[in-house]
Ligand code: NAD
């Protein structure tokens with residue numbers, strides 16, 4: 001543990017893995033996170049079972065890896081730690097199936113706090129409720145573990161009946177490789193609210209809207225779609241890689257002085273006070289539960305709005321231009337295949 005940070009960060013030496021000894025862990029779902037948690041834990045020597053529907057197409061993939069598979073109810077019955085790694089939108093339905101099998105002192109474990117924080121799942125008082133949330137897509141949780149590396153993770157305890165929830169959560173984090181990179185202590189509330197805000201405003205929503213708006217501004221002004229694509233989308237990766245490696249400074253150091261001066265004087269005109277006010281408004285919608293309510297309602301009526309805006313995004317001109325240009329890259333044919341992920345069958 002180190003106290004140089006404002007929050008507690010745990011590493012492998014801080015973890016006592018004996019807290020998962022003689023423990024069976026049920027992993028519900030075998031998608032992005034599920035397959036990674038199950039396989040990493042299996043290799044860490046933990047007794048793992050995978051919970052999937054009878055007709056799930058992921059069953060064969062899990063069994064091929066030597067994992068024992070049952071229905072969510074069956075594996076929840078034998079396990080002391082039940083890790084809920086089905087999609088957030090089906091978790092409350094799957095929870096109904098396993099609730100009768102939650103015994104005194106069991107742990108209900110999540111990788112995202114949405115359903116607990118917004119009361120879609122209300123666990124009984126006699127179980128621990130924890131979250132170990134890798135800050136990374138599942139295929140990297142798996143790939144990094146295989147390469148003797150790890151992905152950072154968050155640990156939160158919502159309910160601690162046994163008095164050992166933190167220790168067990170840490171042992172779980174170590175078993176999936178997160179303690180190799182650092183496990184940050186947080187709360188369900190902080191994880192959910194920062195996660196939703198981050199993906200809406202910066203990572204997924206903000207950045208795609210920035211790219212599209214930049215692209216459209218250039219194309220509308222008569223520049224070629226190809227030039228606009230390279231400028232506003234393709235180069236973004238190079239810039240983000242520099243920020244990832246060495247922070248904003250390394251990025252500014254690597255671009256030309258002209259780019260640095262122009263960026264530093266113009267960036268705040270794009271993300272101006274108005275944009276910041278919108279960010280605050282979006283944060284309030286997250287904090288009040290308004291966003292969660294909207295998303296839950298959207299799912300209850302069969303996702304009509306989601307289906308429509310998802311298609312509109314796929315149909316954006318930048319997608320067609322980009323696909324064509326990427327296909328012409330000299331190395332396009334030999335490009336590495338996408339990392340193998342367990343098939344999603346939802
Ligand atoms: P996913 O969509 O990749 O996979 C879910 C799996 O659940 C499916 O493959 C299937 O095996 C199973 N499943 C689907 N519907 C089911 C049903 N009705 N009954 C039983 N099983 C069903 O999900 P994911 O992205 O791995 O997300 C799992 C959890 O991890 C979520 O809480 C999510 O917020 C969290 N999380 C995901 C990521 C990520 O990178 N994807 C990162 C951090 C946290």
Ligand code: MG
Nearest residue numbers: 195196198199
């Ligand atoms: Mg996220």
